Amino acid sequence: xxxxxxxxxxxxxxxxxxxxxxxxxxxxxxxxxxxxxxxxxxxxxxxxxxxxxxxxxxxxxxxxxxxxxxxxxxxxxxxxxxxxxxxxxxxxxxxxxxxxxxxxxxxxxxxxxxxxxxxxxxxxxxxxxxxxxxxxxxxxxxxxxxxxxxxxxxxxxxxxxxxxxxxxxxxxxxxxxxxxxxxxxxxxxxxxxxxxxxxxxxxxxxxxxxxxxxxxxxxxx
Numbered sequence: 001x002x003x004x005x006x007x008x009x010x011x012x013x014x015x016x017x018x019x020x021x022x023x024x025x026x027x028x029x030x031x032x033x034x035x036x037x038x039x040x041x042x043x044x045x046x047x048x049x050x051x052x053x054x055x056x057x058x059x060x061x062x063x064x065x066x067x068x069x070x071x072x073x074x075x076x077x078x079x080x081x082x083x084x085x086x087x088x089x090x091x092x093x094x095x096x097x098x099x100x101x102x103x104x105x106x107x108x109x110x111x112x113x114x115x116x117x118x119x120x121x122x123x124x125x126x127x128x129x130x131x132x133x134x135x136x137x138x139x140x141x142x143x144x145x146x147x148x149x150x151x152x153x154x155x156x157x158x159x160x161x162x163x164x165x166x167x168x169x170x171x172x173x174x175x176x177x178x179x180x181x182x183x184x185x186x187x188x189x190x191x192x193x194x195x196x197x198x199x200x201x202x203x204x205x206x207x208x209x210x211x212x213x214x215x216x217x218x219x220x221x
Contacts, residue, residue, distance in 0.1 A: 008151050008152065008153060008156075008180065010151060010180070010181065010182075010183070010187075011177065011180040011181055012126075012181065013177060013180075013181075015124070015174045015177050015178065015181070016030070016170055016173070016174050017030045017174055018124060020088075020089065024091070024092055027089065027091070028068060028091065028093070029168070029171075030170075030171055030174070031067040031068045031070070031091075033167055033168060033171045034067065034120070034171075035070045036166075036167075037163060037167075037175065038070075038071070038119065038120070040162075040163060041212055041213065043119060043120075043147055043213060044070075044071055044074045044119075046147060046213070046215070047071065047075070047117050047119065047145060047147060048074060048075060048078045048079065050145050050215075050217065051075065051079060051081075051115060051117075051145075052078075052079065054114075054115065054143065056114070056142070057114070058079065058081055058114045058115055059081055059082060059114055060081060060082040060083070060084070060112070060113040060114050061075050061079075061081055061082070061083050061084075061113055061114065061115050061116070061117060062083075062084055062085070062086065062110060062111055062113035062115070062116040062117070062140070062141060063075075063083070063084075063085040063086070063116070063117050063118075063119070064085075064086055064105045064110070064116055064117070064118040064121060064133065064137065065086070065087055065088075065105065065118060065119070065120075065121035065124075066085030066086065066087050066098070066100055067085075067087060067091070068091045068093070068094050068095050068098075068100075069083075069085050069091075069094040069095040069096070069098030069100055070095045071117065071119055072084070072085050072095075072098045073095045073096045073098055075117075076098075083098060083099075084098075084099050084100075084101070084111050084113065085098055085099070085100040085101070086100070086101045086102075086103040086105055086108075086110060086111070087100060087101075087102065087103075088102065088103075088104060089102065090102035105118075105133050105136060105137065106125070106129050106132040106133045106136060107132060107136065108136075109139075109140075110136060110137060110139070110140040110141075111140065112140050112141070113140065113141050114141065114142060114143070115141055115142070115143045115144070115145065116137050116140070116141040116143070116144045116145070117144075117145045117146075117147070118133070118137075118144065118145070118146045118147070118148075119147045119148075120147065120148055120149065120178070121146075121148070122146060122148050122183070122188075123148055123149055123178055123181045123182040123183065124181065127191050127194075130191050130192075130195065131191060131194055131195040134192065134195035134196065134218065135195055135199075138199065138201065138218075138220050141220075142219065142220050143217070143218065143219045143220070144216075144217075144218040145215065145216075145217050145218075146215065146216040146217075146218070147213055147214075147215050148182060148183070148188075148213065148214060149178055149179055149182035149213065149214075150179075150182055150183075150184065150185065150207060150211040150212070150213065150214050151179060151180065151181075151182040151183060151184050151187075152179075152184070152211045154210060154211050155179055155210070155211050155212055156176060156179045156180070158210065158212065159175055159176065159179060160176070163175065164176070183214075185205065185207045185214055188205070188214060188216065189205055192205070192216055192218070196218065199220065200220060200221040201218055201219060201220045201221070202218075202219060202221070203216055203217060203218040203219070204216070204217045205217075
């Protein structure tokens with residue numbers, strides 16, 4: 001009974017920031033607020049720690065869906081590695097001069113790197129697009145770290161209570177829709193298994209106790 005009460009159907013309605021026609025100023029403001037949310041949720045720190053624990057040398061990190069480059073700036077500052085980003089929309093100005101390439105990570109050739117990270121991106125995609133992104137990333141990196149939201153009423157409630165009051169109304173609306181668009185852990189595991197079928201890759205999948213995020217850590221042997 002409880003599961004049926006808490007279950008949410010996935011919404012595929014577009015978010016404001018998915019609109020390619022929004023102005024550069026609005027796009028930059030949204031990513032500024034997004035950076036605030038990721039810092040509050042400690043998502044940047046989680047990714048940096050995952051990179052620190054890599055058993056192999058990490059010399060170059062690729063951020064898929066990097067926005068204006070704030071996460072890459074944090075990675076470069078913390079680890080002293082080379083960084084590069086790709087995004088459907090390359091910004092006119094990036095954070096601290098981070099190199100960013102305009103590309104579709106599902107089909108365009110990606111820059112070579114040791115590890116790719118992908119933060120709060122896959123909930124914007126369909127199942128086939130996630131499969132294509134994972135397979136495409138595997139051609140350029142040996143490891144892919146995906147961090148995203150969990151579709152559940154708990155993170156939606158926590159967002160409304162603790163984060164939405166400090167955000168602009170438009171961004172708060174997008175934040176709620178991001179949760180509604182996200183995968184459940186069961187759905188995401190099935191999509192990743194489909195993406196890696198027939199490959200030499202293995203992955204770990206973790207979900208925080210309060211469902212604030214889920215992490216998929218893929219390694220190609």
